[in-house]
């Protein structure tokens with residue numbers, strides 16, 4: 191298929207947005223395949239690891255929207271674009287087509303690649319990666335993402351926190367962008383293996399980290415931060431497609 195196609199790992203929903211600014215709100219997910227990062231604790235390796243490439247289907251915007259319509263009952267809601275890194279894919283035409291049908295678009299990306307069409311989103315979540323991920327932040331690229339979005343979408347920051355170094359990194363990100371809302375998300379240290387169907391998580395461990403993180407924020411009187419768990423993980427563990 192042609193260059194207009196989007197590499198899709200999975201389309202699922204309606205479910206609730208489990209993370210960040212839109213937590214609890216009904217949404218359909220379109221998860222793209224492929225990522226320029228390899229985070230040590232990635233919970234979505236089936237959309238990252240190229241071993242699973244054969245499961246990623248090239249789809250046109252029309253075919254994707256048809257599938258979303260089938261799931262939503264053609265009642266427009268927010269479509270959440272995630273991945274992998276969805277910024278790699280040519281998503282502009284899908285956003286345009288969907289918005290004309292009444293859909294809203296949210297997208298999450300690590301902020302390593304800026305696209306002009308970020309300005310057309312309704313909400314852009316930039317989730318730069320802390321030290322525990324093993325990835326290095328290119329601050330210039332992150333700035334380009336913020337600039338590309340401009341005043342188009344609501345832009346928010348979301349940082350996963352596992353430890354003190356990650357917490358310090360989150361504070362640094364917030365200092366760089368004092369006008370953007372920031373969400374802190376405790377890390378899930380038992381992410382799913384890409385090919386397994388065991389959904390078990392260490393709930394106690396995640397809750398311990400959540401309590402520790404709230405304690406840090408309170409102790410520092412960091413009242414601009416919002417601390418939220420991954421709601422879908424608390425409800426369904428590592429189950430895929432929810």
Ligand SMILES: C[S@@+](CC[C@H](N)C(=O)[O-])C[C@H]1O[C@@H](n2cnc3c(N)ncnc32)[C@H](O)[C@@H]1O
Pocket residue numbers: 225231232233234272273274275276298299300316317348350375376377378379380381420
């Ligand atoms: C799977 S990523 C896909 C979008 C994009 N690649 C990104 O990282 O922002 C979606 C969100 O899940 C978060 N995430 C991934 N693995 C996680 C884990 N083990 N615990 C908590 N959050 C995790 C990421 O940091 C990101 O905010």
Ligand SMILES: Nc1nc2[nH]cc(C(=O)O)c2c(=O)[nH]1
Pocket residue numbers: 205206207208209219234272273298422432
């Ligand atoms: N319910 C639900 N909420 C989510 N928020 C971010 C997700 C992601 O994997 O990008 C995700 C997901 O996979 N499921």
Ligand code: SF4
Pocket residue numbers: 225226227228229232233234235238273274275300
């Ligand atoms: S950037 Fe996102 S999808 Fe890519 S490896 Fe990291 S958490 Fe996973």
Ligand SMILES: [Mg+2]
Pocket residue numbers: 233234
């Ligand atoms: Mg996820």
